[in-house]
Amino acid sequence: MAFQFNFSIENTEESRLEALEDEKPQQELVQESLILLDKQESLAEKRNDMSSEENMFNQELLSEMPAQVADHSSLSKSHDVTLPEKYSCPAAAKAHNVPKDVGKILGSKVVEKLPGLYHINISVVKAELPNYTHGDNILTKSISSHSDLITGVYEGGLKIWECTFDLMDYFSEAKVQFAHKVVLDLGCGAGLLGITALKGNAERVHFQDYNGVVIEEITLPNILVNCICPSGDSEGITGPSLVQLQETDFNQDLISKCKFFSGEWSGFSKLLLNSVTPFAKYDLIITSETVYNPDYYEALHDTLSKLLKANGCVYVAGKAHYFGCGGGVLLFQEFVKKKNVFNSRSVKIIDKGLKRFIIELVFKNPS
Structure with missing residues (x-):
């Protein structure tokens, strides 16, 4: 039997998103993380529903990307990565x-x-x-x-x-x-x-x-x-x-x-x-x-x-x-x-x- 790797971790839209995110300075990522942490703590009682603040935060990140990447509907079903x-x-x-x-x-x-x-x-x-x-x-x-x-x-x-x-x-x-x-x-x-x-x-x-x-x-x-x-x-x-x-x-x-x-x-x-x-x-x-x-x-x-x-x-x-x-x-x-x-x-x-x-x-x- 011929063995081959069959992982789907590289050829995904996730990899494209990650490459874009890497352009951000480390300090900016830390600041964004701290902001989100505070938001999560203040909305602990609403954890069953995605907070509007977190959703806005993610939308702002996506808005900085090219339209063909930010548009969720454009993610091909052939890829095994989607938002949760x-x-x-x-x-x-x-x-x-x-x-x-x-x-x-x-x-x-x-x-x-x-x-x-x-x-x-x-x-x-x-x-x-x-x-x-x-x-x-x-x-x-x-x-x-x-x-x-x-x-x-x-x-x-x-x-x-x-x-x-x-x-x-x-x-x-x-x-x-x-x-x-x-x-x-x-x-x-x-x-x-x-x-x-x-x-x-x-x-x-x-x-x-x-x-x-x-x-x-x-x-x-x-x-x-x-x-x-x-x-x-x-x-x-x-x-x-x-x-x-x-x-x-x-x-x-x-x-x-x-x-x-x-x-x-x-x-x-x-x-x-x-x-x-x-x-x-x-x-x-x-x-x-x-x-x-x-x-x-x-x-x-x-x-x-x-x-x-x-x-x-x-x-x-x-x-x-x-x-x-x-x-x-x-x-x-x-x-x-x-x-x-x-x-x-x-x-x-x-x-x-x-x-x-x-x-x-x-x-x-x-x-």
Whole structure:
């Protein structure tokens, strides 16, 4: 089987918008972020409705762009990026078990290759999800309408986002050590960050995504295909061959290190902290492209502060600003600063198109 990359993160209108935004001075971006932060706080009671001020802010940004870019109606349906729709029906948190019939999980999947790991072709999964009987109807609607986000319903797990690769590169460059650590891949999507930790000999790796269907159809299959024993040839295996895989074809030691969760962050942290089984907090929490919506900052910050060990570390990868959502790394850092719980520092800046950042969070007063 010939492997090929099938990511849709470069050829999108989003990339064009980001290139234009990069022309703005850094100070101007910070000022805009601070203004938006104040607006978000003053309208906290109206979070279910997009504020007129935020909408005006985004319209002003778009008005500075060429008409063919600013006109939302001109965004082609062939691209898988649109401004988010807004709903309010948070997903309940739950744990997902690894089914015994692992071959069935991989049966209809197509495996592709990345340096050092494998992944399931997401486009193939997307094509099948409209007929997925256990999925959320609104999720399949988002696929058919090429929408990357439906706030509070679908949070982008069916796409591998650009900053995921930034963080994977940083792990390699900085020689981040996962050995003997308990790791959480928060907002995991395809789970590539957690798989990197797993292959780095982490003691345990937990994967969390907003949507259960993402965990079941993307994350879990990705972990399984990366846990195929050396005797199994994962290169060139497609549907019919994957169905024939037995439990003995997988590295059970690696699989046993993993747990899977879905649901919104507040419910997820409560699920862990109120569990009958004693919960050991995480040495390392890794997350990519999860700071796009300021409405989620409170829940995100609360989850990080409750689930991280006293001497633990958080790595957050994200863009300077997210069009249509109002958030971004700069805004999130200001939010963190006001909370006065974590020290935050940028450990890497990717200055291509719209600036992308990797930031590190550690407790100010470990206890």
